[in-house]
Amino acid sequence: MAATGARLLMETLTPDLCIIGAGSAGLSLAAAARALDLSVVLIERHRMGGDCLNTGCVPSKALIAAARHAHAIRRAAAFGVTAGAVAVDGERVRAHVRDVIAGIAPHDSVERFERLGATVITDHARFTGRDRLVAGGREIRAKRFVIATGSRPAVPPIPGLDGVPVLTNESVFDLAALPERLVVIGGGPIGVELAQAFRRLGSAVTVIARSEILPKDDRDCVAVVRDRLVAEGVEIRERATVDRVERADDGILVTVGAAGGTERIPASHILVAAGRTPVTDGLDLSAAGVAETERGITVTPTLMTSNRRIYAIGDVTGSFQFTHWASHQAGQVLRTILTRLPQAERRDAIAWVTYADPELAHVGLGEAEARRRHRSVKVLRSPYAENDRARADRETDGFVKIVTGPGGRILGADLVGAAAGETAALFALAVSSRLKVGDFARMVTPYPTLAEVAKRAAVTSYADTSKHPLVRRVIQALRRTL
Template structure:
């Protein structure tokens, strides 16, 4: 085994593969070996003879025009393998769950030569493909088409929308889900050659799992069991036939009236979907406004858009009790000190998610959990049991499949290699697929101020964006948050058609520290929604309403 230090060095200022080569050359000149540089991660890993060599490497990188920062000494890797296989273990890595985090971890582990097992008690593929992203987004698209056919903003076009055959729509959705589950999950099991074990996993002790009558031991474990819809403690709710998101997507008839408890992204998406398919929808929210953690301008724009469509929005709600009379549901609430009753034919509960940990017997594994049952992990995704890692929704981090997949790969790498790669969730985009859609990345204005930044902001209404004007759809806003000293972008917040596609440019701007001038000096294609980012950047210093249509 090598006695040299293995180092990970954060490097700012890299923007392309040429930058990688420049940094690699600089590190080589300082005596570094086995150099790997990744401009996307903003880091370089290498071996160096001793601690003094790290400072020499930093100076070489700085002399080449880049900004070295934190240097982390990694645990040395074995020369013969990236993991240590203990005699008698059935697997090098045993994964509980089969969703995005689990499959990402399995693929990473197999690529390192590890023997991998995966335990699944139910349907393979996890939430996203089966009951979350895929089924909801295809149904949202169907509802959007139905809505536009019934009413659109273009004079001279005669379109109409007939009755909705929800049974047929759900059937097509189920076919799509089955196809993607097969191709993106089930087929990969044989492709990568790991074992699938059916059954309920339960820790028997810190190093053994009981499943399907077997006792299985592994060198490392990954808990990637995801989360399920949470149900609030409201008197009478347990005695009512309520829906959660999973069941709502299986309905075969459109309810005449739908009430939604909770107005986060799930409640808003499914509420608007059913409204556009023909339901009278009431959204109810405990907080004083929708999207209370978002920018006020975002909250206002979304609330106005949903209300304009005819969706009833109640905020500042206190839930007193719920009753059912035949098929009729009655929700007794208090709003602004006034008692009200909301009646509905269907009741959707969309109040967040709870981690799937109850059946795992984590206490026997010496794995600590939080107040909501979430698995507690450190910045390397390691639990209180050093041989057990956790990734994805079960940790109650950002509830996105791309975050779960990212974490799954890091957890497998750390578990098997002895490295200590930190999870970086400082720049995570979030998208809500309402219409207009909502996309955000980075800090809000309030968050930036609390972090001590001298904040400047730009707020651009969508009627200043040419693409929105030609679409005859100006509901929305773009808000940029920047550091007044460096003028670097700290946050990007968009409410607009296709905001989810626009936000990736915002992700790059925030992650790589682009300035207002970086955006304003870049050519943006005219008549795209992405042009709105440049116009919003121009708005920091000028009135874009006084520019010609494409002068931005």
């Protein structure tokens, strides 16, 4: 009877939209929904801004920026500039990272979203039925719910790993002193980015990858990144397994198995960057009739769960784990909810960047996937070494590869080189707008810029065309009219 009385006293909110999770996906959705005058309840049990602001994109790029400056000092002599020995203060690097987070935090804050008109609840959410949940002592019965709770680092079941201190992206940016010897378990983007950053800041670094590093990227592009990492002193063990971790008198020993045998690698710190797992604990999804697997919440192409009132977006769905993709899904699901017209994902237009040096970027379809889907595929390339700006900057490693389909339509691109992520934005527009390679070839780019590499690759499409017999005859006829 007392429990029934407590429910009667609980305040009930009936918004148009209830969003669970205030990371990239949830915040993008909340801001867009309020701009359209929808009533919104936003629930976050931890920190506003989620992984991206606090432990992911923002702090990692701030750390990479610090490492880039250290690297620039070391190579200054190539430009005729004499600099002293590089001295890195770990505490000041950490302060820089925290300052960057603090500068962005107000944009993601409770105060900002309350000013936008959202009701923000800082508590855990738990479904109590198919059309309701409780959080912060209130019951929410929304017209639609959107789960955007994100993901957390996955820690593999390696013998002995639970007996030593382990870093993940949630703790590595809190280090006041730089690791003396860092072993990175995982060769994906996070592992590669942080491995290079810590090496440039002075740590000895070893990367252990179960397959090859950056396995989802173009292999020719990855080779350029791998060569740079090795040249800078990062040790890489590919197709290797971590068999055991144990304490030693002077730190930690990591036993690694590979085709060449077993190796014991000493470490002062271990960073686990071996994938992520969706965050759904405590939501009581079964009470809401929402299906999930180990990969995440099960959704349709329109991001609807097994309960038609409830949608899921971002990392919790097991989809691409990128901030920009989460924001894209936020817009997609809002259009679906408002119009009742299914808005399907455009996975063929996905883009991503690994912020190593050189940067590695991918847009749309890779060469292999394009050839599986299309009969007529042409690949166009242009090296950074033929770009004047790259030569002036001494950044000649890398190339642009454009994948074109029937009629010269740009299906995708892979880029590796300085500022490749910035140039990739051109290809993201090209793929989403279904532009053709001729549109790039006719583009007037400022000189000298690195983006000219993209245009130069497009111009190569005319090389074969000019050799066609019919085209040759037309050119000969035009010559006679000169």
